[in-house]
Amino acid sequence: ELKVEQNPLFLSMQEGKNYTIYCNYSTTSDRLYWYRQDPGKSLESLFVLLSNGAVKQEGRLMASLDTKARLSTLHITAAVHDLSATYFCANWVGSNYKLTFGKGTLLTVNP
Amino acid sequence: EAEVAQSPRYKITEKSQAVAFWCDPISGHATLYWYRQILGQGPELLVQFQDESVVDDSQLPKDRFSAERLKGVDSTLKIQPAELGDSAMYLCASSFGRGTEAFFGQGTRLTVV
Numbered sequence: 001e002l003k004v005e006q007n008p009l010f011l012s013m014q015e016g017k018n019y020t021i022y023c024n025y026s027t028t029s030d031r032l033y034w035y036r037q038d039p040g041k042s043l044e045s046l047f048v049l050l051s052n053g054a055v056k057q058e059g060r061l062m063a064s065l066d067t068k069a070r071l072s073t074l075h076i077t078a079a080v081h082d083l084s085a086t087y088f089c090a091n092w093v094g095s096n097y098k099l100t101f102g103k104g105t106l107l108t109v110n111p
Numbered sequence: 112e113a114e115v116a117q118s119p120r121y122k123i124t125e126k127s128q129a130v131a132f133w134c135d136p137i138s139g140h141a142t143l144y145w146y147r148q149i150l151g152q153g154p155e156l157l158v159q160f161q162d163e164s165v166v167d168d169s170q171l172p173k174d175r176f177s178a179e180r181l182k183g184v185d186s187t188l189k190i191q192p193a194e195l196g197d198s199a200m201y202l203c204a205s206s207f208g209r210g211t212e213a214f215f216g217q218g219t220r221l222t223v224v
Contacts, residue, residue: 031210033212033213035215040220041217041218042200042202042215042216042217042218043154043202043204043215044215045212045214045215048212088153088154092210094167096159096166096167096209097142097209097210098156098159098167099144099156099204099213100156101153101154101155102153103152103153104152104153
């Protein structure tokens with residue numbers, strides 16, 4: 001079965017530290033999306049990665065895509081409390097372009 | 112800024128009752144998705160429309176759930192009868208076409224008691 005897998009599922013960080021969230025997928029898609037979700041809220045689009053080698057940065061977050069390895073990373077630099085949220089990666093699966101999500105990474109940034 | 116509109120935002124219903132959710136996608140978006148998200152899990156696709164046609168409903172529990180998009184614009188998701196396990200966030204999303212960026216509405220939080 002085609003899947004999108006994230007790790008870690010839970011991440012507790014100290015402010016100021018760096019860390020990386022990994023997203024592996026099993027399709028041949030050249031596109032990948034990252035979303036952020038705050039508790040009780042909907043999904044907010046963070047990054048749209050459209051090709052192999054794509055790199056996008058927004059503030060302390062940087063996302064990259066390696067389609068040959070079927071891997072995307074979300075790197076957090078010098079974490080701050082406001083980044084605490086759940087982060088999802090998503091990928092298109094199948095001929096009907098079913099947008100399939102990973103299980104999410106719950107990020108908690110502690111002072 | 113264009114948004115996906117959903118209503119209601121919150122719904123509490125008793126077990127065995129019927130419940131319906133409404134979604135109005137961004138204007139011009141041909142593809143519409145309904146997702147269910149159980150607390151602590153990732154969104155799971157229930158049904159995907161391309162215009163007024165269903166292109167994927169493989170995860171929709173068809174004995175109790177139904178979805179329609181009659182004119183290829185807004186959509187309704189219905190549950191009848193509701194069960195306790197249906198308590199979740201129901202998210203609607205739309206995209207210009209298949210394989211393009213999907214934008215999500217605010218969701219409907221359903222609690223079945």
